[in-house]
Amino acid sequence: MKRTFTATLHDGAVEVPFDVKEAFGQARAPVRMTFLGETHRNRVAVYGGKYLLGIWKHVLAKHGLADGQKLEVALEPDDEPRTIEPPKELAAALAKNAKARAGWEALSYTHQREWANAIADAKKPETKKKRVAAAIEALVEKANKAKKPRK
Numbered sequence: 172m173k174r175t176f177t178a179t180l181h182d183g184a185v186e187v188p189f190d191v192k193e194a195f196g197q198a199r200a201p202v203r204m205t206f207l208g209e210t211h212r213n214r215v216a217v218y219g220g221k222y223l224l225g226i227w228k229h230v231l232a233k234h235g236l237a238d239g240q241k242l243e244v245a246l247e248p249d250d251e252p253r254t255i256e257p258p259k260e261l262a263a264a265l266a267k268n269a270k271a272r273a274g275w276e277a278l279s280y281t282h283q284r285e286w287a288n289a290i291a292d293a294k295k296p297e298t299k300k301k302r303v304a305a306a307i308e309a310l311v312e313k314a315n316k317a318k319k320p321r322k
Contacts, residue, residue: 179242271311289302
C-alpha cells in the first residue's frame with residue numbers, strides 16, 4: 172500500500188507523518204521512497220518517537236536540496252531481497268578468499284553497499300586497490316569475530 176505525503180527536509184531527513192508500524196507492520200520497515208522522480212530503497216528510522224527517512228548526501232547534492240525545502244514523497248513497503256553486487260575488483264578478491272567472502276555475506280545490506288560504493292567511486296587505480304585491500308582485511312576480521320564463541 173503506497174502512502175504519499177509532503178515533508179520538509181531537515182538535517183538530510185524527512186519525517187514520516189503517519190504510524191509506520193501500523194501502516195507497514197514494523198517500525199523500522201524497509202521501504203521504497205520516491206521523490207523528484209527517483210525511487211530509493213531505504214529503511215525507516217525511529218528517533219525520539221518520530222519516524223524519519225534519511226536521504227543520502229549524494230542525492231541531496233544531485234538535486235541541490237537544502238533544509239527547509241518541501242518534498243512530495245511516496246512511500247511503500249519494500250519486500251524484495253536486498254542484495255549488493257560487489258564491484259569486479261572486490262568480487263575477484265572475494266573469490267580468492269573464503270574468509271573474506273564469509274565476512275561479506277555476514278554484512279548487512281547497508282554495509283555491503285558502503286564498501287561497494289567506496290570501491291566503485293575510487294578514481295585512481297591505486298586508490299581502488301587500497302580500498303579493496305582494506306575491505307578484504309575488514310571482512311576477514313569480521314568472519315573471524317563471527318566464529319569466536321561468546322563468554
